[in-house]
Amino acid sequence: MDKLFSIKMRASAAGKHVSGAEKIVPESALPACSDALLKRALLHAKGKPDFVNVKCEEVAPEEILRLKSLPVSTLPAASPEEGLASMETLLRDLGVPDPHAVVRVLLEFCQGMRGAILLDVDSMERLEPDQARGVRATRMDDAQSAAKPFSTLKNHYAEAIVLATKVAHAPRILGEICISDDPDYATGYVASKRFGYVRIERLKPMGSPLGGRVFLYRGPKELVSETVEFLEKRHVLVEDVPELRRPLVRKSKWSRIESTLAELKEKNLHRSEIVLESAQSAHVVHQGRSLLMLASNDYLDLANEPCVRRAAADAALAFGSGSGGSRLTTGTLTLHRDLERLLADFKGADDAIVFDTGYMANVGTVSAVVGPDDVVFSDELNHASIIDGCRLSKAKIVVYRHNDMDDLERKIRENPCGSGLVVSDAVFSMDGDVVDLPRLVETANRHGLLSMIDEAHASGVLGAAGRGVVEHFGETCRPDILMGTLSKAFGSSGGFVCGSDPLVDFLRNKARSYIFSTSLSPADLAAAAAAVRFVMEHPERVRSLQRAVRVFCDALRVNGIDARSETPIIPIHVGDEARAVRISQRLFDQGILINAIRYPTVAKGSARLRAALMATHVDDDLRDAARAVADALSEIP
Numbered sequence: 287m288d289k290l291f292s293i294k295m296r297a298s299a300a301g302k303h304v305s306g307a308e309k310i311v312p313e314s315a316l317p318a319c320s321d322a323l324l325k326r327a328l329l330h331a332k333g334k335p336d337f338v339n340v341k342c343e344e345v346a347p348e349e350i351l352r353l354k355s356l357p358v359s360t361l362p363a364a365s366p367e368e369g370l371a372s373m374e375t376l377l378r379d380l381g382v383p384d385p386h387a388v389v390r391v392l393l394e395f396c397q398g399m400r401g402a403i404l405l406d407v408d409s410m411e412r413l414e415p416d417q418a419r420g421v422r423a424t425r426m427d428d429a430q431s432a433a434k435p436f437s438t439l440k441n442h443y444a445e446a447i448v449l450a451t452k453v454a455h456a457p458r459i460l461g462e463i464c465i466s467d468d469p470d471y472a473t474g475y476v477a478s479k480r481f482g483y484v485r486i487e488r489l490k491p492m493g494s495p496l497g498g499r500v501f502l503y504r505g506p507k508e509l510v511s512e513t514v515e516f517l518e519k520r521h522v523l524v525e526d527v528p529e530l531r532r533p534l535v536r537k538s539k540w541s542r543i544e545s546t547l548a549e550l551k552e553k554n555l556h557r558s559e560i561v562l563e564s565a566q567s568a569h570v571v572h573q574g575r576s577l578l579m580l581a582s583n584d585y586l587d588l589a590n591e592p593c594v595r596r597a598a599a600d601a602a603l604a605f606g607s608g609s610g611g612s613r614l615t616t617g618t619l620t621l622h623r624d625l626e627r628l629l630a631d632f633k634g635a636d637d638a639i640v641f642d643t644g645y646m647a648n649v650g651t652v653s654a655v656v657g658p659d660d661v662v663f664s665d666e667l668n669h670a671s672i673i674d675g676c677r678l679s680k681a682k683i684v685v686y687r688h689n690d691m692d693d694l695e696r697k698i699r700e701n702p703c704g705s706g707l708v709v710s711d712a713v714f715s716m717d718g719d720v721v722d723l724p725r726l727v728e729t730a731n732r733h734g735l736l737s738m739i740d741e742a743h744a745s746g747v748l749g750a751a752g753r754g755v756v757e758h759f760g761e762t763c764r765p766d767i768l769m770g771t772l773s774k775a776f777g778s779s780g781g782f783v784c785g786s787d788p789l790v791d792f793l794r795n796k797a798r799s800y801i802f803s804t805s806l807s808p809a810d811l812a813a814a815a816a817a818v819r820f821v822m823e824h825p826e827r828v829r830s831l832q833r834a835v836r837v838f839c840d841a842l843r844v845n846g847i848d849a850r851s852e853t854p855i856i857p858i859h860v861g862d863e864a865r866a867v868r869i870s871q872r873l874f875d876q877g878i879l880i881n882a883i884r885y886p887t888v889a890k891g892s893a894r895l896r897a898a899l900m901a902t903h904v905d906d907d908l909r910d911a912a913r914a915v916a917d918a919l920s921e922i923p
């Protein structure tokens with residue numbers, strides 16, 4: 287067996303103590319340990335020492351007393367008064383006749399001592415041989431200390447629990463009370479064999495240099511020297527020191543909220559809403575002023591379409607305002623099933639399941655179809671709701687490069703799995719580009735993986751009839767799971783998933799966002815159904831949207847901005863967050879609403895204007911807007 291050494295470090299500056307520490311470690315750990323202790327001496331917050339002494343001494347195993355660590359518990363305390371009251375209660379339970387007086391000794395007489403006061407709790411007499419210095423407990427260590435990462439900083443808790451365990455086992459010691467003398471650390475404890483090491487989180491005001499230790503003695507005075515001998519001379523190793531789980535620094539309960547807001551504002555990332563006073567349409571009203579809406583997801587302008595609004599109003603009058611329950615309890619109306627059948631028909635699927643939002647459709651679906659043993663392969667630009675669904679699933683998440691099917695192939699080979707999912711947006715919400723569906727589906731199928739496509743920005747948008755990404759690619763391929771929303775081109779609210787009967791049945795039983803939410807209200811459902819029917823009957827509305835895209839992109843290019851898109855999402859690159867905000871603000875002042883999109887929605891430093899077109903935008907408005915965008919880009923630094 288490795289020999290054990292006691293190693294002690296003491297550092298001073300101009301004869302004054304700066305820091306000290308000691309350990310008992312196996313010979314093999316001695317060099318690393320002396321190095322760490324030396325660093326600790328040289329880097330001490332109290333100042334640079336001019337004298338450092340590191341002393342190593344072999345200790346015979348039979349000289350070492352091995353003690354089990356006291357068990358640790360923590361009492362929260364909102365104020366020093368509360369903490370000190372807890373301390374007195376514990377002392378009373380230990381049989382101390384005058385707990386208040388003992389706590390006063392700790393608060394009033396310890397200042398400036400290097401050791402502890404040794405107090406007779408019955409006579410209230412101080413028993414230390416040297417009252418200026420106090421009694422020091424030394425020659426002790428955590429039995430595992432050599433195996434633990436050695437911090438050059440002093441670890442309050444780790445050292446205190448070792449000391450408290452030794453002191454509590456000293457002859458005739460009832461226990462100990464302590465407050466850290468560190469001005470930034472207001473914690474202390476009451477330690478005893480009886481109650482263990484009870485941490486008390488707040489015993490003094492922050493910033494106070496107060497601190498000290500009192501060892502509580504009960505016994506004949508003649509035997510004091512034996513107690514002191516044990517404390518100062520006996521070698522002790524403490525076993526099974528528990529880890530401290532809580533963070534040591536207690537922050538104000540508002541600190542996260544306040545500091546986050548301050549940081550967002552400082553980095554130009556703070557957002558607030560623009561409140562509109564009219565329906566969502568090609569023109570909207572804000573503070574009494576008309577704005578050209580170039581930022582809406584209501585691509586087909588159906589939120590404001592008379593037959594859609596009428597359907598919502600009629601349904602509210604016939605079925606009431608709320609659905610009254612979750613889908614699997616009382617919240618399924620004929621309207622829900624009618625809409626699901628209509629969506630399945632529109633998308634050419636067996637069945638569909640409607641969720642309250644697109645976000646919930648993605649979170650519920652992804653987290654249900656994969657689990658902890660699976661792998662999800664996810665495009666790096668996928669929507670946040672897909673990312674959140676992946677996280678919630680506890681599956682391994684492998685992110686592949688944006689729309690890069692070679693990278694997807696490589697990542698699948700590098701991450702073999704029993705089962706898994708490839709998931710991608712159909713139209714990427716911030717870039718407006720379209721997924722390489724044929725290759726994605728082929729790759730997923732070849733590797734035996736499920737494929738899922740989010741058509742939030744594709745339904746009603748892609749394909750001559752607006753049926754989405756499958757139509758866009760000429761019905762040549764089809765993902766297993768086709769997700770979409772009712773809140774964008776369909777002008778209502780909600781999300782949905784289309785697929786096979788078993789898939790939909792599975793989701794009704796396993797998608798938690800479906801099971802544990804009150805279902806959509808009658809007005810939402812009827813509006814969505816009317817909008818889907820409108821698209822089926824009026825494919826020319828989809829073509830108007832596609833035409834608006836061509837007109838706007840052409841106009842941007844005429845004005846020197848390189849813009850092309852197959853979809854109504856047209857990103858105009860800016861880069862700097864603050865500049866993007868300034869440009870968007872200038873356009874806003876000129877009556878054009880285009881959002882500046884910033885981190886965390888897109889990567890840092892890739893801020894952009896995100897123009898979103900509607901089928902009802904007229905050519906003149908689009909050309910004027912393109913010119914205004916170009917002017918703002920060239921004039922605003």
Ligand code: WAQ
Nearest residue numbers: 399400401402422423442443446466467473474498499
């Ligand atoms: N023996 C006796 N008394 C000592 C010793 C020693 N080896 N070391 C320090 N003292 C006395 C001295 O008067 C100090 O001013 C006082 O104790 C406090 O010492 O989160 O950090 O090193 O569970 O500041 C307790 C809570 C932290 C830790 C204790 O003590 C936790 C602490 P400090």
Ligand code: MG
Nearest residue numbers: 466467468497
């Ligand atoms: Mg201290």
